Amino acid sequence: MNQLRNNERRRAAITAVAHWVPDDVLDNKYFESYLDTSDEWITTRTGIKERHILRNGAVSDLGVNAARIALERRGWTPDDIQLIICCTVTPDMPFPPTACIIQDKLGASNCWGFDLNAACCGFLYGLETASRFIESGAYDRVLLIGADKMSSIVNYNDRNTCVLFGDAGGAVILEPASGEGGIMDSYLKVDGAGREFLYMKGGGSLNPASHETVDKGWHYIYQDGKAVFKRAVVDMAEASALIMERNGLTSDDVAYLVPHQANLRILEAARERMGLTKDKVMVNIDRYGNTTSATIPMCLSEWWKAGKIRKGDNLVLASFGAGYTWGAIWVKWAY
Numbered sequence: 001m002n003q004l005r006n007n008e009r010r011r012a013a014i015t016a017v018a019h020w021v022p023d024d025v026l027d028n029k030y031f032e033s034y035l036d037t038s039d040e041w042i043t044t045r046t047g048i049k050e051r052h053i054l055r056n057g058a059v060s061d062l063g064v065n066a067a068r069i070a071l072e073r074r075g076w077t078p079d080d081i082q083l084i085i086c087c088t089v090t091p092d093m094p095f096p097p098t099a100c101i102i103q104d105k106l107g108a109s110n111c112w113g114f115d116l117n118a119a120c121c122g123f124l125y126g127l128e129t130a131s132r133f134i135e136s137g138a139y140d141r142v143l144l145i146g147a148d149k150m151s152s153i154v155n156y157n158d159r160n161t162c163v164l165f166g167d168a169g170g171a172v173i174l175e176p177a178s179g180e181g182g183i184m185d186s187y188l189k190v191d192g193a194g195r196e197f198l199y200m201k202g203g204g205s206l207n208p209a210s211h212e213t214v215d216k217g218w219h220y221i222y223q224d225g226k227a228v229f230k231r232a233v234v235d236m237a238e239a240s241a242l243i244m245e246r247n248g249l250t251s252d253d254v255a256y257l258v259p260h261q262a263n264l265r266i267l268e269a270a271r272e273r274m275g276l277t278k279d280k281v282m283v284n285i286d287r288y289g290n291t292t293s294a295t296i297p298m299c300l301s302e303w304w305k306a307g308k309i310r311k312g313d314n315l316v317l318a319s320f321g322a323g324y325t326w327g328a329i330w331v332k333w334a335y
């Protein structure tokens, strides 16, 4: 685990990136209208101003819409895909896997696929998994999706959580790197002792859905924000710094920190620990809130579309989430 990559081996590279959000927006004023909260509290404590909500449809729709844009950008048809990995905590249903639903909706007839649940670290763990499939030589064309419909598990009467989350889909295509860049190194961790601070208690095999679980609100996300914050602020920063240090990357060498967007103050702590200036951190939490598995591909997609990521740029992708799960991945942008 967490072995340095052997750079003599073939490497995986991201060769297309895309995202999709629904049109419906909830701004902080909306929550002020019925909850004991304020735009001022939400903005200063989290950095969030608004979030997009999917009224009709499921997480597969978020993923499919992002995937279609990624395929178009790469110039592929769905039949070019060999493997679909869908990272999500809000699958359409417990089973079948949402990856299968996405495969069918895309009409991708030459692939297999599966779901990966690692909460807010879903995209990082998915990137590690997808890139290892490519490094092994087994696959050449992987579609990696990070999508979540957080509005489906949020209690809109709980001010502690409902202001934090939004819905979105992100997608990247991975292939063998043709040049110098690619997925260079990864440092990923879990600590299951953290599971009591952030979870959805009902609907699984421990507490199957029943009138009682619904009455108790166990089908909603629960978070002890303070406890999670204390760990996130340290561990995400440490993982980001570790990946720099063990690869000899200085703050000048890093083009961007691409952090999971859970709280602006957590991103700031990582930025400071890495010695980066503010312009080197991708931040869009103000417009989307925390979209769980989608935050990192959304940032990559927006910055790529704006022409702000260049071939050869060193990016440090970092996250912390439920589990606990956390880590960082060094990507040298390759297209």
Ligand code: ACO
Pocket (backbone or CB within 6 Å): 036, 037, 038, 041, 042, 045, 046, 119, 120, 121, 159, 160, 161, 163, 198, 224, 225, 226, 228, 229, 232, 262, 263, 266, 290, 292, 320, 321, 322
């Ligand atoms: N409006 C007004 N007041 C609020 C709101 C709100 N929306 N939400 C909470 N408060 C109150 C609390 O009730 C509390 O009041 P009290 O002192 O009277 O009890 C007070 O504000 C302070 O609450 P804290 O929880 O201490 O607030 P904090 O400054 O820690 O911010 C937050 C809360 C934003 C949730 C923060 O703790 C956080 O970001 N935590 C980490 C989130 C994270 O990284 N999660 C992991 C990823 S998510 C995933 O994996 C699915």
